[in-house]
Amino acid sequence: MWISREIWQSRLRWNNMWEKQQGQICPEVLYEEGKDGVTILGCKSVDGILILPDEICGRAVTSVKAYAFSSWQAGKDSRIWRNPQNWKEEGVHPVFGEEVREVWLPASVSHLGRYAFYRCKNLKKLTLSDRLQEVGGGVFTGCAPEKIEIYHWEGEKNCLKSIVDEVRFSIDATLVYDTKEVQGRARVLFPEHYEEAVENTPARLLFTRHHGSGGYYRQCFYDRTLDYGKYDLAFFHAKAEEERKTTVKLAVNRLRFPFRLGEEAKKMYTVFVKEKFEQGIQMMLERADIDGIRFLIREIQPGEEALAAAVRLAGDYRLPEAAGYLLEEKRKQTKGSRLQERFSL
Incomplete structure (x- = not known):
């Protein structure tokens, strides 16, 4: 389905979290043009983090070709786009297969070809939009992405069902909704x-x-x-x-x-x-997620013993900011307990 440049740009304005910095986008992209838009064939970069452009030469990128990230597919009909703000000859090379670690697809991609990530065994994260409703067969053969991030601008439908059916391993999915009817963020885990x-x-x-x-x-x-x-x-x-x-x-x-x-x-x-408060705190400490620790304290309101155990864990992980926060929460609770005892007397 053809999509105009104005439509997809309006979607990007709805949610500025999608905004890509031009300097982060891949230095060189291999592509071909069709009547419905641009198809990505592959890309070159200096590492395995691939952020693809949302448009090339004024046209929206609407599809990714089969085997795009599993091999280099330069052909007689392919063209090369170079990022004017990020192109350099030194260190830039075709990135595919085991080197691919993260991929951020264009906002208007509605087709992801078969075996697009074939044998990308180190792929850890994939970011896409709700424009993509299905993925081609065998897309994740030979790889196991751990994180999926999907941005919604049209409704709540997406291709997550297709992805988790393809991958039997654990997937941590973040779903961001910014439609005219629904706003919010969900984070859901699909166990192995x-x-x-x-x-x-x-x-x-x-x-x-x-x-x-x-x-x-x-x-x-x-x-x-x-x-x-x-x-x-x-x-x-x-x-x-x-x-x-x-x-x-x-x-x-x-x-x-x-x-x-x-x-x-x-x-x-x-x-x-x-x-299971202690396990929850430990999970946040492993991520060095201070905001997550604050959330747990606020939501669970643990007792003094649980806080004391959390302080010890923070010390074990050598996170002074977390330890300081937990000590302060323990001090507040201890002070409150003493005041309560005083009033009881």
Whole structure:
């Protein structure tokens, strides 16, 4: 489907978080032109972080060719675009396969070709928009992206269902909504899952055994839209089948970014994180996420013993800012307890 330059530029104005700095965009892009827009064939850069331009020569980039990031595909019909603010000859080379680590797709890409990231085994993060509703078959064969970030300007539909169906490993997805009807941010975790064929030899039967709760979470979609109510109900399975680190991360994500989070689900997650407060703090310390620590203290309101344990953990991780904040919260709580005792007397 053709999209005008004015339409996609208006989308970018709706959400300035998408804005790409010209100096960050790939120095050189291999492309071809079609009637509906520009197709990316590959790119050159100095490292594995690939930020692709939203337009080339005044035309919106609408598709990525099959195998685009798995091999270099220069041909007789291909053209070269060079970034006037970031092009340099030294160190610039074709980036594909194992070298690819992060990819930020153009805003108007509506087609991602088959096996686009074939054997990009070090791909960790992919950023895209809701313009992309489906991904080609085998797109993530030979790779396992850990983070997906999707920006919504038209509604709540996206290609996340296609992605998590392609990848059986754990995926941490951030969904940013900035439409005329809906604004907000969600962060949702899809745990790992896999299926195993098991033979019952005496009965001559073959049945499928499912491992991990990720299969339940991958069923929480309807018409390319994530059903957050159904997603929260799957937490029952996660608690039974996942490691504690995974369930704590899942619960904290939903509390911290409570898009379409119902009251009952909020209570469920809050009780769970309060019980596993130390693991929650440890997760934030591993990320050096001071804002996340502040959120947990504010949301969970832990007792003195839990705060004391958190202070010790911050010391172990050698994070003075976190330790200082936790010590101050402990001091406030201790002072409050003493005042309460004084009034009781």
